[in-house]
Amino acid sequence: MATNTVSQVAPSPAEDAAALLKAFQGWGTDEQAVIAILARRDVTQRKQITLTYEQMYNESLLQRLQSELSGDFERAMCHWILDPDERQAVMANAAMKCIQEEYPVIIEIAGTNSPAELIAVKKAYHVLYKCSLEEDVAACTTGNLRSLLLALVSTYRYDGNDVNMGLAKSEAKIVHEAVRNGTIDHEELIRIVGTRSKAQLKATFSCFKDEHSSSITKVLRNATREAGTDEDTLTRVVVMHAEKDMKGITGAFQKRSSVTLEQVIAKETSGDYRSFLTALLGS
Amino acid sequence: MATNTVSQVAPSPAEDAAALLKAFQGWGTDEQAVIAILARRDVTQRKQITLTYEQMYNESLLQRLQSELSGDFERAMCHWILDPDERQAVMANAAMKCIQEEYPVIIEIAGTNSPAELIAVKKAYHVLYKCSLEEDVAACTTGNLRSLLLALVSTYRYDGNDVNMGLAKSEAKIVHEAVRNGTIDHEELIRIVGTRSKAQLKATFSCFKDEHSSSITKVLRNATREAGTDEDTLTRVVVMHAEKDMKGITGAFQKRSSVTLEQVIAKETSGDYRSFLTALLGS
Structure with a gap:
């Protein structure tokens, strides 16, 4: 289940585009206005706002957000306005720039999508980068890491329940x-x-x-590295799952950690970045 | 371009199913009648005939053909009545029973389909075998052959024209x-x-x-094994390509061999098997 709240009666894409431009103009950006608009639109609405903004003002909304915002907040918002397939293609491509550190991003994308969803991400990758996810993963890795990541992103797995x-x-x-x-x-x-x-x-x-x-994960734990709980990971999890299954994730988090994810985010982040994440978590 | 001729005014699927049953009944099968019907129906018609036959006579047309026909002719006809995705899934699965000899079948399927077509074959594989093509390929191979075949069947390649x-x-x-x-x-x-x-x-x-x-194929030729020109290969090529691009293949064959493919088939094959292949080649 999703955690973010979509406005029941949203303004038209043209009105939202105009409101965004207004938030960008003048001294400093009105970040709270940007959050109030974009955090409360669903994926189809965000797509329409992006298209309408470009038609009306002849500039890319993504690029304008990149120049108006900064830091973790900028990265979170720029991921948020993409559609889920493009977003994951962009995340995978970025992870490959620093694959030794960032390979858990690739594992996460391969592991959390259904086979059909993974194909959609790979299609988006073709369109954006004019090449395949597989060839980029293969080219930036060697040895066992290559074999593992390549198998994870390549295989079109059977997703029925039949078990041998x-x-x-x-x-x-x-x-x-x-x-x-x-x-x-x-x-x-x-x-x-x-x-x-x-x-x-x-x-x-x-x-x-x-x-x-003994569970295999326990046996293997020493052989693998845990993904860091840095801001990029936090952004990725919240932005990727807010509209999908974030409710389940926050529930599981609370069970394991005895605090809520919202409490951790309130403690560990600050400013517009915090406002944006908590908006996506429905607080 | 296709080589087989589809009847302009075909009987209904029920009439075809009845004619097939008649050809099966009595002393010996009327193979020529089977060829006259099925070689001249397109993929949609064959699918409908298969469904209608099963509804009317409560038996599988595929299984009846397997019991009525024999040898290369049986194998060719049983491949022909499947739709192209199922057919290639069946061929790939059969090749894995004897992978050291038959791995060129897997290479052919991976190489002659577009990325989208290959996904369709893999979907058919899921439905037929309740597992993925990839896991079966991986389980029946080791070492370099595994790495090569797995990459070929797994990768969702970029199929645009952009080149770096x-x-x-x-x-x-x-x-x-x-x-x-x-x-x-x-x-x-x-x-x-x-x-x-x-x-x-x-x-x-x-x-x-x-x-x-020097071309890379020349350099690599000694390192790879050529696919045999046995009956199974001949069946596979004709059945897989008759409705698709067989005209181009027969043209290329004639250029390289100075004889036509039809002449070679007439010389190298016989009986119903020959009649069927030549019907698919439009002779």
Whole structure:
């Protein structure tokens, strides 16, 4: 479920475009006006405002926002006005500029989209960059990181619920063999994680737990790096999920952390950036 | 362009289904009647006949054909009545039973479909086998063959005409480095061939030829195995391309071989199998 509140009776795209221009003009930008407008429009409305703004004022709204705003607030707002497919294509492309640090962004995009949604992101990538997500991922990586990321972004996974239990058992064994003695056979692990359906992986990991009384994530934890909880990650999670399933994320967050995500954001962020994120969280 | 001739005024699917049942009944099957009907129906008509036959006689047309016909003719006809996406999914799945011999089938399917067509084949694969093409390819291969085939079937390639000439030059150099001294750096070769767009690869190979006065296919020829010209390959090419671009293939064949494909088929095949292939070639 979404967390952001969309205005029930929104002004026309032309009125919103005019209000945005007014917020940009004069001494300093009226950031609160920008938030009040854009945080309360849905994806279709934001698209129309972007198009209308460009037609009316002969300049790109994205570029104007980039020049008017700054820092984390600018990045959050610029991601927000894109449609979800373009946004994720832009995020993936940006992550590849610094792939050793930012590869969790690629994993997140590959992992949180359905197979059909991932194809839509890849189509947007073609349009924006005149090349494929796959070739850029492959070109900026080597070795096991290449194999893993490439499998994750490339595979058009089966997304039905059918599960092969025999296979789950045999691959739980392969996973066990692959990680025992502290040396990891990356090739087989990557094959399984990179190509099997989510339902099948769930069954495999469940077999692993039954057999070895320990979850695979626990076994693998030392071998992987946790994604940082920096501002870019926070922006990405809130902007990507606000309109989709953020309610579930804030609920899960509260269960694990005993504080609400809103409380953490109020403590860890400030200014317009904080106003914008809390608006997207529906506070 | 297609080579097979579709009847201008075709009987209804129910009439065709009844005529097929008649051809199956009695002493021996009337193969010529089966060919006369099915070779002259387009893909939509064949689909309707299959559905109607099943409704009318409560049996699968595909299974009846499998029990009535035999050998190469049976395999060709059973492929022909499937729609192109299902047919290629079935062919890919069959190839994986004997992947060391049959991997050229996978390469052919990955190489002759547009990115959107390949997704349609992969969707058909999900429906038929309740798993993904990628996971089956990955599970039945290892090492370089796995990396190559998996890249070919997985990548959602960019299919625009935009080409990066600087990249073409630098990757022509990487390809040269990768194949010199007779030792091949498979990882970089597979990355380039497996992920770049067709237009980009064309530019890269053209740069390679300009720099080294020899085409990359000539350099690589000894490193790869040519697909056999056995009946299965012949069936696959004719059945897959008859309704699509077979005219171009027969033209190219004649240029290279100084005989027509029809002449070779007449010489190398016989019986109902020959009748069927020549019908699909429009003779």
